[in-house]
Amino acid sequence: MELLPLQPYIIRALLGVFLISLNASIAGSFTVFRNVSFLVAGASHSALAGAALFILLGSMGMPEINPIVGGLIFALIVAISAGYTRKEDINTVIGISFAMSMSLAVLLISMIREYSSRVWTLLIGDIYLLTQHDIYLMVGVTAFNITLILMFYRAFLFISFDFEGAEAFGLNARLYNYVLLSIIALSSVILLKGVGAILVFAMLVAPAAASNEVARNIREVFLFSFLIALLSGLGGIAVSFFVDVSPGAFASLLATLTYFFILSLRRLSGKVQI
Amino acid sequence: MVKEEGIIAENLFFRYSNFPVLSNISFEIKKGEFVAITGPNGSGKTTLLKLILGILQPESGKITIYGHDSSEREQIQAITGFMPQREHISSGFPILVRDVMMMGISARKRLKKLSEEDEEIAIKALEAVGMNEEFLNRKFDRLSGGQKQRVLFARAIAVEPEILLLDEPFNGVDIPSQNRMLDTVMELRRKGKTVIIVVHNINPLLHHIDKLMLLRNRLIACGRIEEVLTEQNLRKAYGASIPIIYCEEGFGHPVYGDTH
Ligand SMILES: Nc1ncnc2c1ncn2[C@@H]1O[C@H](COP(=O)(O)OP(=O)(O)OP(=O)(O)O)[C@@H](O)[C@H]1O
Numbered sequence: 001m002e003l004l005p006l007q008p009y010i011i012r013a014l015l016g017v018f019l020i021s022l023n024a025s026i027a028g029s030f031t032v033f034r035n036v037s038f039l040v041a042g043a044s045h046s047a048l049a050g051a052a053l054f055i056l057l058g059s060m061g062m063p064e065i066n067p068i069v070g071g072l073i074f075a076l077i078v079a080i081s082a083g084y085t086r087k088e089d090i091n092t093v094i095g096i097s098f099a100m101s102m103s104l105a106v107l108l109i110s111m112i113r114e115y116s117s118r119v120w121t122l123l124i125g126d127i128y129l130l131t132q133h134d135i136y137l138m139v140g141v142t143a144f145n146i147t148l149i150l151m152f153y154r155a156f157l158f159i160s161f162d163f164e165g166a167e168a169f170g171l172n173a174r175l176y177n178y179v180l181l182s183i184i185a186l187s188s189v190i191l192l193k194g195v196g197a198i199l200v201f202a203m204l205v206a207p208a209a210a211s212n213e214v215a216r217n218i219r220e221v222f223l224f225s226f227l228i229a230l231l232s233g234l235g236g237i238a239v240s241f242f243v244d245v246s247p248g249a250f251a252s253l254l255a256t257l258t259y260f261f262i263l264s265l266r267r268l269s270g271k272v273q274i
Numbered sequence: 275m276v277k278e279e280g281i282i283a284e285n286l287f288f289r290y291s292n293f294p295v296l297s298n299i300s301f302e303i304k305k306g307e308f309v310a311i312t313g314p315n316g317s318g319k320t321t322l323l324k325l326i327l328g329i330l331q332p333e334s335g336k337i338t339i340y341g342h343d344s345s346e347r348e349q350i351q352a353i354t355g356f357m358p359q360r361e362h363i364s365s366g367f368p369i370l371v372r373d374v375m376m377m378g379i380s381a382r383k384r385l386k387k388l389s390e391e392d393e394e395i396a397i398k399a400l401e402a403v404g405m406n407e408e409f410l411n412r413k414f415d416r417l418s419g420g421q422k423q424r425v426l427f428a429r430a431i432a433v434e435p436e437i438l439l440l441d442e443p444f445n446g447v448d449i450p451s452q453n454r455m456l457d458t459v460m461e462l463r464r465k466g467k468t469v470i471i472v473v474h475n476i477n478p479l480l481h482h483i484d485k486l487m488l489l490r491n492r493l494i495a496c497g498r499i500e501e502v503l504t505e506q507n508l509r510k511a512y513g514a515s516i517p518i519i520y521c522e523e524g525f526g527h528p529v530y531g532d533t534h
């Protein structure tokens with residue numbers, strides 16, 4: 001029993017939580033700044049179709065590739081279409097890609113019945129099922145995203161604040177927008193295996209949205225969202241030691257409750273001031 | 275010898291999807307002129323600024339900016355400073371005035387690392403609009419509407435542009451701050467910079483501008499104030515009669531709003 005925390009699968013789960021929190025911090029915050037939270041839901045669900053396709057191809061004798069890679073490709077397509085769309089239509093486009101991917105996913109699942117549980121796993125997620133390969137993929141994508149955000153931080157901030165201004169001051173705003181939306185989409189997919197498509201939104205957006213309410217500057221948004229996601233994730237894992245519940249679901253519950261807690265606290269303090 | 279070219283537009287035509295916004299637009303703005311653009315909502319004022327900035331390209335016609343064709347975006351944007359309309363800004367996150375000020379400066383440096391000097395530049399620009407260093411650490415979102423406008427104005431002048439484009443800079447700005455902004459504009463003009471300003475109320479500017487453009491998807495009139503501000507032109511632009519009152523210095527001031 002004492003050795004339980006040293007089990008490889010637990011170490012992988014803890015690493016997974018850490019990586020998820022990094023994504024919740026950088027990609028989550030920019031999701032809130034750029035006001036594209038729907039993209040997170042769209043990308044993660046579209047990724048299911050991509051993953052299902054890769055599982056199908058694998059079952060047909062193609063070389064086995066991690067289905068998450070298929071998910072990454074589909075999510076990128078959603079991000080690029082969203083970037084291509086006018087701001088007013090963006091939610092519709094994402095919503096329809098969402099619906100299209102889900103239909104495709106269900107269709108594909110019905111074609112690969114014997115493997116369909118693998119796809120459903122991605123819908124619900126399980127942090128304890130992360131493989132070594134999943135962790136490598138998560139580390140790779142997270143490092144890639146962090147590098148891009150460090151390089152283009154000011155550009156991303158600028159296009160989130162005023163797109164036209166960014167264009168006018170000589171930034172290739174459209175290109176940066178594609179890159180930023182892609183980062184957000186990639187991060188969404190990276191969370192898939194750990195928390196499941198249904199709950200990606202909770203883990204990626206809720207911590208940043210909560211931080212955004214209380215932070216005094218951008219740095220604090222990054223820091224607080226990392227901490228909220230980390231503590232929620234660890235909380236989920238801790239609880240799952242004692243009770244047989246899904247750690248991802250519990251973590252998402254903690255993260256979303258934090259958001260509502262902070263929101264009501266703010267409303268309350270606002271009322272007191274008046 | 276290189277001809278001293280300002281901004282020359284010939285027969286511009288522009289539309290978003292299938293809705294024509296600007297047609298038949300021709301004008302010339304000389305280097306160092308102070309020009310105001312006015313016209314009703316949706317008349318294409320912001321769109322015209324974007325054409326000048328090279329953000330949008332005309333579907334037909336031609337516009338050159340200091341000798342650069344509008345497709346030479348990089349060259350144009352290296353010499354322009356822009357203040358967007360406040361409605362086009364989304365600041366629902368704790369971005370600091372410092373971050374906002376650094377946007378333009380950083381974009382100019384192609385996102386290279388910022389230095390102490392850059393902060394000095396930002397502070398100087400803020401001082402020009404009557405704000406000081408302390409504002410750097412204030413949340414942009416918590417500023418009043420007028421203060422926000424002043425920061426956006428400061429951001430535009432911080433890059434020391436040759437051409438300054440201001441989209442409704444005075445909306446919600448108190449009179450002393452308006453005057454300070456106007457003083458800054460006049461100083462830039464003395465240094466030979468070109469200033470183009472979109473306004474709804476032309477009155478505070480009448481004594482300062484060299485040229486006025488009255489726009490309603492086409493150019494109703496363009497030129498010296500007294501040529502442009504006629505009741506007939508105003509009726510063409512706004513579809514309503516706007517009386518003009520002449521001040522002691524002989525400028526015709528349109529009287530907007532309910533005059534009953
Ligand atoms: N990105 C866009 N896509 C489609 N139509 C647009 C777009 N931007 C502006 N328009 C339309 O073009 C017309 C001119 O818009 P513009 O913003 O240039 O007007 P404006 O003169 O600046 O108005 P306002 O005084 O309200 O700022 C409007 O009818 C507007 O609805």
Ligand SMILES: [Mg+2]
Pocket residue numbers: 319320321359441
């Ligand atoms: Mg406008």
